[in-house]
Amino acid sequence: GAVVSQHPSRVICKSGTSVKIECRSLDFQATTMFWYRQFPKQSLMLMATSNEGSKATYEQGVEKDKFLINHASLTLSTLTVTSAHPEDSSFYICSAPKGGSDTGELFFGEGSRLTVL
């Protein structure tokens, strides 16, 4: 099946620093990618939709200045957690639809665990 890769899988940073997480579709092009966040013992929550060549679409309650999303190419989207704080510690997962943003099957990255000290 299609492959989506995230990097890094784990990152630990100090409070106040910024962290960038990459999401790549390795064998297909994705004009849209989705970023999720998962808190411990909670379900995946859609944070934003990354759109190649245009601004990301953020879900209600997600701070766009805190979570910067850039969809630089048809195979790469990045999520930057700016001025990270301990409450930003979480598991971040990206996905990309193959075959249409609304109807295509979603392929997921392996996730990135962020710990902010």
Place this chain on the structure above:
Amino acid sequence: AQSVSQHNHHVILSEAASLELGCNYSYGGTVNLFWYVQYPGQHLQLLLKYFSGDPLVKGIKGFEAEFIKSKFSFNLRKPSVQWSDTAEYFCAASNAGNNRKLIWGLGTSLAVNP
């Protein structure tokens, strides 16, 4: 509000036992339903999905799920589990024609003892 609930958070079975994981949804309009699986150390991957048609859906690795509209349910079943089925299972739903906004259940952790 739209929601997906999974009844079992942790399930422990012996090999060859039958499996049924519950999933109920609360959704307005036509709904698409999914089961995803995450094996230890691996990506989330699609197990099966229901869009329309036959409410009994067969997926990979011998799994199936039945959409029962009157019960707002989409339970996952497998007649005989194997140790390799040990994984986290997630039920998810979306409005028909818009897979983008999946609403996820909390997941069920399945451990199969050899």
